[in-house]
Amino acid sequence: MADTHSVIGTKNKKGQTFTDTWAMMNDAPRTPSFYTGSEVIKEALRRASCDVMIAYPITPQSEAAALIGELFAEGYIGDYFRGESEFAVMSQCAGAAFGGARVFTTTAGPGTMRAMENFPMWSGARLPIQMIVTCRGINSPLSIQPDTLEIAYLLNTGMLVWHAETAQDFFDWILKGYMVSEEPDVHLPLALCCDGFFVTHTKDVVNLTPADMCLPPYDPYRSPVPCMDMECPPVRMMRDPFVMKSNYISYATHASWQQEVWAAVERSRKHTIKWLNGLIETENTDAEILIVASGTAVSQGREAIRLLEDEGIRCGLVKVKVLRPWPGEEIREATKNAKHIIVPEFNVTGWLAKEIKATIPNSERVHAGPRVCGGMTMPPEIIVSEIKTLLGIHTVSMASRG
Amino acid sequence: MSKERIKISEDLYDIMPSDYQDLVKSATYGKEDRGWKDIGNSKELIEQHSLCAGCPESMAFRYILASLPNPEDTVMVGSTGCTSLVFPMVAVHNIHSLFGNQNAIASGLKRALSVRFPGRTKDVVVLAGDGATVDIGLDMTLQAWFRQEKFTTICFDNELYANTGGQESGLMQKGFVAKMAPVGKLFDKVRLPEIARESGCHYVVQCTVSKPSLIEKVVRNAVMISREIGPTYLQLYTPCILEIGKNSMEGLQEMRDSEKPTERFAYKEYVSEPAKQLLAEMAAKDKEKKAAAKQLASQGA
Ligand SMILES: Cc1ncc(C[n+]2csc(CCOP(=O)(O)OP(=O)(O)O)c2C)c(N)n1
Ligand code: SF4
Ligand SMILES: [Mg+2]
Secondary structure, X not given: OOOHHHHOOOEOOOOOEEOOHHHHHHOOOOEEEEEEHHHHHHHHHHOOOOOEEEEOOOOOOHHHHHHHXXXXXXXXXXXXXXXXXXXHHHHHHHHHHHOOXXXXXXXXXXXXHHOOOHHHHHHHOOOOOEEEEEEOOOOOOOOOOOOOHHHHHHOOOOOEEEEOOOHHHHHHHXXXXXXXXXXXXXXXXXXXXXXXXXXOOOEEEEEEOXXXXXXXXXXXXXXXXXXXXXXOOOOOOOOOOHHHOOOHHHHHHHHHHXXXXXXXXXXXXXXXXXXXXXXXXXXXXXXXXEEEEOOHHHHHHHHHHHHHHHOOOOEEEEEEOEEEOOOHHHHHHHOOOOOEEEOOEOOOOOHHHHHHHOOOOOHHHEEOOOEOOOOOOOOHHHHHHXXXXXXXXXXXXXXXXX | OOHHHHOOOHHHHHHOOHHHHHXXXXXXXXXXXXXXHHEOOEEOOEOOOOOOOOOHHHHHHHHHHHXXXXXXXXXXXXXXXXXXXXXXXXXXXXXXXXXXXXXXXXXXXXXXXXXXXXOOOOEEEEEEEHHHHHHHOHHHXXXXXXXXXXXXXXXXXXXXXXXXXXXXXXXXXXXXXEEOEOOOOOOOOOOXXXXXXXXXXXXXXXXXXXXXXHHHHHHHHHHHHHHHOOOEEEEEEOOOOOOOOOOHHHHHHHHHHHOOOOOOOOOEEEEOHHHHHXXXXXXXXXXXXXXXXXXXXXXXX
């Protein structure tokens, strides 16, 4: 059986050195590069020692998925192809992961919804697949615009769910994500989400690790379930398949396995804290007003805080990086001084605000908004104006500006 | 070599289930000329099953598992349906994930195994019901064939959705009255064998499982051709005796009746040119081996 540690320091067929991930991410020199989010995904994959990537076109992830095809053509990825639909692609990803491969895919909006049946299956089968979700609208009439509603549907699948704010988050988290997902006490899929277009189609300076370093390969035998490759005994696990039995043992088996999946989500907490330096990031949490957000709403929140500061209003910030496992403790602690908790979101239902309300005492402090959706941008001014309204300060309405 | 992977530590031998001990003692992993005749003299790769008594699917399973040319390096992919009652008792790695996605799973699996074990044989064999293959999973069935994925697809055609209680399926005969076909099915049995040929399968056979020797031959051919050339498809009639109102003893006769030359399960075969060549090479090698063995035997005598 492969021992991942023994390959560190050796080279892959592209001449990249398998490098200890901690050293690669934290100690290796970084080169500032000016890239689109899609290009950043490609650069992360170049360093990810990925065995199989399966693609399907849907805006706004098509460019990233095609760029990874170029990586395959260059020899950086073991295998790559276009599947026939997102449902099929996610099953193809599952097949590859069952067979012991490190697997990567990307999707968005309707693609996420089309594939949905696969996600609880992935986590139930303990497949550490990484799926990038470049969120876009899922409503009718058809929309390709940024909108994060699809994340709400992912939260109860048993997948790890992270929400990146910037392209830099994306680059680092793709690589770190495999480290968390592939821990034997976790071994779960990761939905690494970002806000489509805002992150994928804008250029930003991203500090890249050296291109001649790559992750150690995935070791499918460090898994809580056997790899389906006939390299270990084909133990007949059951006399009777539980699906057909209406008895207590069957119910107990299904119940305990679901509990185990969610316990594994919990166990990812310590690894995630280590790799991401916490599930949340905070600034000035002693302020009475606090913006709590995830994704690019965090960036808009930061701008709003700057505008408010100009007017002498002090406001703190909580950036929620990880949605599953849910950082309940951290959010309770960070919001304990706040009188007003503002939750700006890029979706119509306000799923983040609901999660926060269910987590903290005195949840009437949570103001679920401003919310934009359907591709609208969120000018920092609307966050400012919402906060001022809450404080009873009169503002000129945005609409009157023409 | 194959038994190496399943052997039991001496200290733990007595606590292993007896059927596992039997596997180590007398299963035919690694036996080059394994086949249906091993049934009865060796440990089969299937233990008990919870199909209905007399269900022809159980015969089909036994013949197929006895005939896989390389079970020690074969991974099977199933789907939801009556077959999923059996897979937990099958002694080759097998995957159940969802209903209808079996050919998508197999596509990813085969590619992963090719990336991980270059130059080594790892066969992938799909086994699913007609509902899974032809209705809910049809796009994935066909697309895997279009892409020339190198694995074998086997469909247990019982002409209905057995596991959910006998509803209409695409492979059901026209006019058959069933649940969800209250006035009889209104369209013809889907001609998947022909579609398989047009979709790029290199070996297509439709038959019943009445004859173990025939199943041995077609399974071997299908697996070898998919390993070397491209996709292959077997459509096997495994009547659902429960839903067509037959007794446990009547499955075999039902298959014999349906495979007569004028009936819908008359033997049908398609072999592509490259597959024909491969089969000819295999036959020539077999002949050579037999001749050599004969010579050796006569020298010894
Ligand atoms: C997505 C989904 N839809 C429907 C079902 C319900 N279902 C389970 S088995 C089955 C029928 C299987 O029929 P077939 O593939 O012909 O296999 P058989 O039981 O006849 O061997 C159905 C409809 C399911 N499990 N999943
Ligand atoms: S329901 Fe039909 S197909 Fe299923 S096990 Fe019983 S006889 Fe066989
Ligand atoms: Mg059926």
